[in-house]
Amino acid sequence: MTRSWQACRALRARITCCRALVPLSLVSACVALLLVPATARATPPAAAGALGVYAGEGDPTPVGDFTTAVGAQPRYAMDFLFGNTWRTITQARQPYAKWKGTGYTMIWGVDMLPDTYTPNDNVGVPGGSCFGLTLGAAGEFDHYFQTVGRNIVRNGFASSVIRVGWEFNGNWFPWAAGGCPAAYVKYFDHIVTAMRSVPGEHFTFEWNPTRGDLGVGDLAGYYPGDAYVGSVGLDVYDVEQHSYPGARAEFRHMETEIDGLNWLVSFAAAHHKSIVLPEWGLGWGTCSARGQSVSPTSGDTCGGDDATWVNLMAAWIASHHVAEATYWDFRTSSVDGQNRLVAAALRKDFATSP
Numbered sequence: 594m595t596r597s598w599q600a601c602r603a604l605r606a607r608i609t610c611c612r613a614l615v616p617l618s619l620v621s622a623c624v625a626l627l628l629v630p631a632t633a634r635a636t637p638p639a640a641a642g643a644l645g646v647y648a649g650e651g652d653p654t655p656v657g658d659f660t661t662a663v664g665a666q667p668r669y670a671m672d673f674l675f676g677n678t679w680r681t682i683t684q685a686r687q688p689y690a691k692w693k694g695t696g697y698t699m700i701w702g703v704d705m706l707p708d709t710y711t712p713n714d715n716v717g718v719p720g721g722s723c724f725g726l727t728l729g730a731a732g733e734f735d736h737y738f739q740t741v742g743r744n745i746v747r748n749g750f751a752s753s754v755i756r757v758g759w760e761f762n763g764n765w766f767p768w769a770a771g772g773c774p775a776a777y778v779k780y781f782d783h784i785v786t787a788m789r790s791v792p793g794e795h796f797t798f799e800w801n802p803t804r805g806d807l808g809v810g811d812l813a814g815y816y817p818g819d820a821y822v823g824s825v826g827l828d829v830y831d832v833e834q835h836s837y838p839g840a841r842a843e844f845r846h847m848e849t850e851i852d853g854l855n856w857l858v859s860f861a862a863a864h865h866k867s868i869v870l871p872e873w874g875l876g877w878g879t880c881s882a883r884g885q886s887v888s889p890t891s892g893d894t895c896g897g898d899d900a901t902w903v904n905l906m907a908a909w910i911a912s913h914h915v916a917e918a919t920y921w922d923f924r925t926s927s928v929d930g931q932n933r934l935v936a937a938a939l940r941k942d943f944a945t946s947p
Contacts, residue, residue, distance in 0.1 A: 640907050640908075640910040640911040640915070640918065640942060640943060641665060641942075641943045641944065642668060643668070643910055643915050643916060643917050643918045644665055644666075644667045644668060644669070644918060644919075644920065644943050645667050645668060645669025645670060645671060645698075645700060645917055645918060645919030645920065646659050646667045646669070646670055646671070646919060646920050646922055647670070647671040647672070647872070647919055647920070647921050647922065647923060648922045648923055649923050650672060650673060650688065651672060651687070651688045651691050652691060653670065653691060653692060653695045653697075655922070655923075655928075656670050656695075656697070658928050659920075659922050659927070659928050661928075662927065662928035662936055663927060663928065663936055663939040663940045663943065663944070664940045664944040665939060665940065665943035665944050667697065667920075668697070668698055668917075669697060669698050669699070669700055669754070669917055669919055670692065670695065670697035670698075670699060670700070671699075671700040671701075671702065671756075671871070671919050672688050672692065672699065672700075672701060672702070673688070673701070673702035673704075674688065674701060674702065674703055674704055674741070675687065675688065676704035676707055676708055676767075677707060677708050678707045678708070678709060679707055679734075679737055681707070682703075682704055682707060682737065682741065683737055683740040683741055683744070684744075685744050685747075686744075686748065689744065689745065689748035689749075689750060690748065692750070693748065693749055698752065698753070698754065699750050699753045699754070700753065700754040700755075700756055700799075700871070700917070700919060701745065701750075701753055701754070701755055701756065702756045702759060703738075703741060703755055703756060703757050703758075703784070704758075704767070704768070705725075705726070705729065705757060705758035705761075705767070705768035705780060705781070705784065706722065706725040706726070706729070706767040706768045707767065708767055709767070710722055710724070710725040710767035710768070711767060712764045712765065712766065712767070712769035712771075713769075714769070714771050714772025714773065715772070716772075716773055716776070722766075722767055722768055722769040722770070722773075723770075723772055723773035723776060725767065725768070726768060726770060726773050726776040726777050726780050727773065727776045727780075729776070729779075729780035729783060729784070730775075730776045730777075730778075730779035730780040730783065732783055734780075734783075735783055735784075735786075735787040736787075738783075738784045738787040738788050739787045739788070739790060739791060741788065742787065742788035742789075742790070742791035742794055742796070743791050745794075745796075746791055746792075746793045746794055751793050751794055751795050751796075752795045752796075752797075753796055753797075754796075754797045754798075754799060754917070755788060755796045755797065755798050755799070756799045756801065756871055757781055757784050757785070757798060757799070757800070758770075758777070758780075758781060758784075759799075759801050759803075759828070759871060759872075760801070760802060760803040760828060761777060761802060761815060762802040762803060762807045762809045762812065762815070762852075763803055763807055764807070770809065770815055771807075771808065771809035771810075772809075774809075774810070774814040774815045775814075777815055778814075778815060778816070778817050778818070781800070781817040781821060782817050782818065782821050785798050785817070785821040786821075797823040797824065798821065798822055798823050798824075799822075799823065799824050799825075799826050799869055799871055800816065800817060800822045800824075800825055800826070801825070801826030801827060801828060801869070801871045802815070802827060802828075802852065803827065803828040804827050804828060804829050804830075804847060804850070804852060804853055804854070805850055805851065805852055805853065806850070806851035806852055807852075812852055812856075812860070813860070816864075819864050819865070819866070822864070822866060823866070823867070824861075824866050824867040824868070824869045824916060824917070825857065825860055825861040825864065825866045825867075825868060825869070826857075826868070826869035826870060826871045826917075827852075827853075827854065827856075827857045827870060827871075828870070828871060828872040828873070829847060829854070829870055829872070829873045829906070830872070830873065830874055830875065830876050830877070830895070830921070831843065831874070831875050831876055831880075831895050831896045831899055831902045832875075832876040832877075832880075832893050832894070832895045833846075833893070833894060833895075834893055834894075835893075835894065836894060837894045837895060837896055839896075840896055840899050840901035840902040840905065841901065841905070843896065843902065844902060844905045844906070844909075854909065858913060867914075867915075867916040868913055868914070868915050868916060869915065869916050869917040869918070870910065870915060870917070870918040870919065871917070871919055872919060872921050873906060873918055873919070873920060873921065874920050874921035874922065875895055875896070875897075875899060875902075875921075875932065875935065876893070876895035877921075877924060880895040880896075880897065880932075897932075898931075898932040898933065898934045898935055899934075899935065900934040900935055900937065900938035901938075903935055903938040903939060903942065904938050904941070904942060906918075907938075907942030907943065908942075920939070927939055
């Protein structure tokens with residue numbers, strides 16, 4: 594996924610969304626807590642320490658609402674830089690200022706290219722993603738990322754997780770890398786080198802495609818190299834095209850598909866890297882007990898208020914020692930009454946206190 598403030602692009606360029614967050618309903622939160630027996634909350638699993646949350650752009654309040662509703666204190670919170678232009682990507686105080694003093698380990702989604710570029714696998718097309726990645730691979734944009742690194746350190750987040758050019762194997766971001774893996778790799782390395790040059794930084798860099806075979810070829814060809822990657826991740830949503838097969842069948846498919854969870858385990862082990870899930874959740878758009886359609890135009894559909902899928906994911910996170918699992922709780926909220934079964938499952942699986 595991506596940042597909430599961009600209307601079409603904000604939800605994989607598949608749907609139109611609004612920026613307003615739905616306020617937390619105290620009644621719904623209480624119901625969610627009561628749905629889980631006390632015995633189920635007694636012993637937090639190993640997965641609890643890996644939990645992160647994205648609940649909306651530039652505002653810690655919904656993360657606190659999530660914590661209250663499901664009884665799980667996330668270690669991580671995620672936010673995104675403002676990717677409209679290089680100027681907005683490199684601004685000094687936003688989105689960092691609002692997160693000061695919250696106590697979360699921050700994950701920053703760092704754009705490789707601004708929105709002035711569009712996905713295009715022809716390097717000869719000016720303004721296309723491969724054209725931009727090729728410029729980046731030549732060092733044309735290094736100074737922007739030195740500035741980003743300085744901004745993050747100066748705002749007090751020197752130990753942040755940096756998520757560079759996420760979901761590069763899709764065709765919806767300005768850095769879509771299909772057709773130009775070598776440029777993507779070299780540019781990624783330039784970005785890491787530039788940000789590591791900032792005095793006082795202790796950044797950790799994530800590399801993460803989104804799950805499934807999206808037609809870009811072997812993902813190993815897009816790997817920036819062990820010296821530039823701290824952890825290997827995959828974005829995983831309870832979503833399928835056209836029809837939903839049921840939670841257990843869907844989870845098995847997620848494990849065994851090309852570039853699925855089994856691939857993630859194998860690839861991370863081969864490179865001696867920790868496993869992360871930078872985004873996981875129900876889906877985007879309408880994905881609740883009141884409706885399972887994610888996008889009427891694309892035909893994508895999800896499991897709805899799918900507690901079984903959450904339970905299966907939590908068990909997988911714990912058994913595979915996932916270092917960070919950031920739950921996408923924006924516009925598929927688990928704390929405002931849309932998905933009460935999921936809220937109960939999250940409390941059962943991730944609660945940090947009885």
